[in-house]
Amino acid sequence: MDHRGARAAAVFDALGAEYEKAFAGSQAHRDSLRWLLGQLGPGSRVLDVGSGTGRPTAETLAGAGHEVLGIDVSPVMVELATRQVPTASFTCADIREAPLDEGSFDAICVYFALLQMSRKEQAELVKRLARALRPGGRLALATVPVDVEDVEGVFMGQKVRVTSFAAEDFTAMVTGAGLTVVSENSLLFTPAHPDAVPEPHLFLHCRREEARQ
Secondary structure (H helix, E strand, O other): OOHHHHHHHHHHHHHOHHHHHHHOOOHHHHHHHHHHHHHOOOOOEEEEEOOOOOOOHHHHHHHOOOEEEEEEOOHHHHHHHHHHOOOOEEEEOOOOOOOOOOOOEEEEEEEOOOOOOOHHHHHHHHHHHHHHEEEEEEEEEEEOOOOOOOEEEEEOOEEEEEOOOOHHHHHHHHHHOOEEEEEEEEEEEOOOOOOOOOEEEEEEEEEEOOOOO
């Protein structure tokens, strides 16, 4: 794990369950999961990137009978998720370094897990995730769509360095990875935390196209 991964792990180790409480009120996140559930066949294999405390993503998907693997860089988050969602599997790893087999997942979720990676790393990871989907598989992505690169800020009392894209550039990066954007949702959300301010959220719902004969 490099310094970016170590820094991200330290931030989310410190936040722990507070992160879940702060974002529990996100209707857009629940709507995104509802979209995903509507796309999946019984017993689908789903990868949850940046799985956090396991709630709501892994809990919702595992509760619907899907096989969920969560990967998170934070040992504290993985321990919380393992305890809170025993019906899913969780691994502590840096997703940038984790092996991802071609076509091995029916769906992948990436909710706000890219923001502490460089733009190059984000683009490379989304391409790898697209390849890890089976043809016809679905990918749900969420980010904070702002045009910033390696900017220092404070997130829920923790110092962070954030990199992101403007909304249209983020969408272009996703389509450039070979994914079709089926729908999107843009909104402002204020986390339930005393230090929080309203932040823009962008949810993209995507499909890997079927392999051509």
